[in-house]
Amino acid sequence: MVITRQTSRSPRLVALVVVGALAAAGCSASASGSTLERARSQGSLRVALTEANPPWNFLDVSNKPAGYDVDVARELAGRLGIGKVEFVGSDFGSFIEGVRANRFDIVISGQTITAERRKQIDFSRPYQVNGIAVFARSGNAAVTGLSSLKGRTIAVTEGTTQAEHARTRIPGAKIKTYKNATLALTDVGQGRADAALVSKFQGAYLADKNDLRVKAAGALLETEVNGMTFRKGQKDFKQKVDKALGNMIDDGTLSAISRRWLGGLDMARELRNVPAQQAG
Structure with a gap:
C-alpha cells in the first residue's frame, strides 16, 4: 500500500511568503x-x-x-x-x-x-x-607646479581624477585623502599638506570665500x-x-x-x- 501524505501550510506562513515575493519583485522592478x-x-x-x-x-x-x-x-x-x-x-x-x-x-x-x-x-x-590645478600654501616658494611635488604630501578628494593624478604622476608622494576640496585646501593652508590638486575654479573660490591661505602654483595639469x-x-x-x-x-x-x-x-x-x- 502506498501511503500519501498531504501537508498543509499555515495561512500565516503562506501570507508571509506571498508578501516577501511581492516585495522582492517590487525591489527588482524599482532597480531595473x-x-x-x-x-x-x-x-x-x-x-x-x-x-x-x-x-x-x-x-x-x-x-x-x-x-x-x-x-x-x-x-x-x-x-x-x-x-x-x-x-x-x-x-x-x-x-x-x-x-x-x-x-x-x-x-x-x-x-x-x-x-x-x-x-x-x-x-x-x-x-x-x-582644469586641474596645484594649490600650495601662500608664501611657499618651494611649490612651483607638478614637477616640484616629488616626495611631498599631497591633499586630494578621494574618488576623483585628481587623486588618480597624484598617485600616478607624482613620484614618492604621500597621498592624504579627504571627503571634499574644502578640507583638503584647509590642511594645505594650515601646513598639514604641501599641496592640493583641485579644480582651478574651486580652489580660487574657496581661497577667496573662506580666507584660506593658499594660492595656485604653476600651469594647469590638465583640462x-x-x-x-x-x-x-x-x-x-x-x-x-x-x-x-x-x-x-x-x-x-x-x-x-x-x-x-x-x-x-x-x-x-x-x-x-x-x-x-x-x-x-
Missing part, C-alpha cells in the same frame, strides 16, 4: 525599471552631489543647495517634465556605487568622463569643462571634460538628458548659469570647443 518613468510618475528627480564643492555645488547660509550644478539640475528637471529636484548629499567615492544601486537617478557633480568609469555607468554629453552619470541601460533617459543639455547650450541658459557662478565664464562656449574624442 525606467529612470525617466520613475522620476516623472513620482514628480521628483533624485540628484546626487557632494554639497561641499563650491562654486559647483554647496550648502548656502540657509543650508540649501546652491551653485552651478544645482541650477543646472533644476533647469534639467524642468525640461524633462519633472516637477521638483530632490538633492542627495554623497561623495565622489560613493557616486558610482550609489547610482548603480538606484539610490539616486543621476549624479550632477562634475564627474570626469573616463573609459574606466564607462564600464560601470553611463555618461551624458559634457556639461562642464574644468577635464565632465558629464552627468546614471545607471547603464537607460537609453531613453540619456537621450532626453542629452537633448535638454544641447538646448541649454544653444539657447543661452547654460551660459547664464555659468556666468553667475564661475566668474563670468561662458561654459557653453567652452563646451563647443571640446574635441570630439573628449566628448565621448
Whole structure:
C-alpha cells in the first residue's frame, strides 16, 4: 500500500511568503525599471552631489543647495517634465556605487568622463569643462607646479581624477585623502599638506570665500571634460538628458548659469570647443 501524505501550510506562513515575493519583485522592478518613468510618475528627480564643492555645488547660509550644478539640475528637471529636484548629499567615492544601486537617478557633480568609469555607468554629453590645478600654501616658494611635488604630501578628494593624478604622476608622494576640496585646501593652508590638486575654479573660490591661505602654483595639469552619470541601460533617459543639455547650450541658459557662478565664464562656449574624442 502506498501511503500519501498531504501537508498543509499555515495561512500565516503562506501570507508571509506571498508578501516577501511581492516585495522582492517590487525591489527588482524599482532597480531595473525606467529612470525617466520613475522620476516623472513620482514628480521628483533624485540628484546626487557632494554639497561641499563650491562654486559647483554647496550648502548656502540657509543650508540649501546652491551653485552651478544645482541650477543646472533644476533647469534639467524642468525640461524633462519633472516637477521638483530632490538633492542627495554623497561623495565622489560613493557616486558610482550609489547610482548603480538606484539610490539616486543621476549624479550632477562634475564627474570626469573616463573609459574606466564607462564600464560601470553611463555618461551624458559634457556639461562642464574644468582644469586641474596645484594649490600650495601662500608664501611657499618651494611649490612651483607638478614637477616640484616629488616626495611631498599631497591633499586630494578621494574618488576623483585628481587623486588618480597624484598617485600616478607624482613620484614618492604621500597621498592624504579627504571627503571634499574644502578640507583638503584647509590642511594645505594650515601646513598639514604641501599641496592640493583641485579644480582651478574651486580652489580660487574657496581661497577667496573662506580666507584660506593658499594660492595656485604653476600651469594647469590638465583640462577635464565632465558629464552627468546614471545607471547603464537607460537609453531613453540619456537621450532626453542629452537633448535638454544641447538646448541649454544653444539657447543661452547654460551660459547664464555659468556666468553667475564661475566668474563670468561662458561654459557653453567652452563646451563647443571640446574635441570630439573628449566628448565621448
